[in-house]
Amino acid sequence: MPDIGNKAPALSGTTGDSSVLKLADLKGQWVVLYFYPKDSTPGCTSEAKDFRNLYPAFRKRHAQIVGVSRDSPKSHANFAAKQELPFPLVSDADETWCRAFDVIHEKVLYGKHHLGIVRSTFLIDPDGKLAREWRSVKVPGHAQAVLDAIPAR
Numbered sequence: 001m002p003d004i005g006n007k008a009p010a011l012s013g014t015t016g017d018s019s020v021l022k023l024a025d026l027k028g029q030w031v032v033l034y035f036y037p038k039d040s041t042p043g044c045t046s047e048a049k050d051f052r053n054l055y056p057a058f059r060k061r062h063a064q065i066v067g068v069s070r071d072s073p074k075s076h077a078n079f080a081a082k083q084e085l086p087f088p089l090v091s092d093a094d095e096t097w098c099r100a101f102d103v104i105h106e107k108v109l110y111g112k113h114h115l116g117i118v119r120s121t122f123l124i125d126p127d128g129k130l131a132r133e134w135r136s137v138k139v140p141g142h143a144q145a146v147l148d149a150i151p152a153r
Contacts, residue, residue: 016076030063039079050143
């Protein structure tokens with residue numbers, strides 16, 4: 001896990017449209033990297049819609065949004081199409097991205113323990129360094145808080 005001020009890891013992954021996204025290719029702009037548990041679940045859908053609705057404001061601040069979960073590229077494609085998401089979703093089935101950012105932790109659902117993604121967001125500056133992180137995110141108001149953390153141009 002990179003510390004604030006350190007370079008983000010050099011990661012690449014397949015997106016919902018089957019292209020390969022390399023984090024290093026986004027250098028020169030702000031990157032909002034948000035990790036979420038599962039496509040098409042209520043909280044994850046709400047979070048994706050919030051980022052979608054604010055996408056024009058993020059672009060005005062020269063920021064790209066990238067969502068990451070362990071879902072398949074096909075699941076991402078369906079989710080992005082249904083929710084009209086204008087940003088890429090990376091499939092992290094092997095948990096490379098999740099482990100690099102330390103977002104896989106034990107969770108309890110209906111009394112059962114399992115490893116899952118803890119909803120988290122990371123802001124990477126145009127130089128490729130980690131600028132800010134939000135962990136154990138609560139969805140309401142989160143996308144706006146991330147936008148507010150990016151300097152206006």
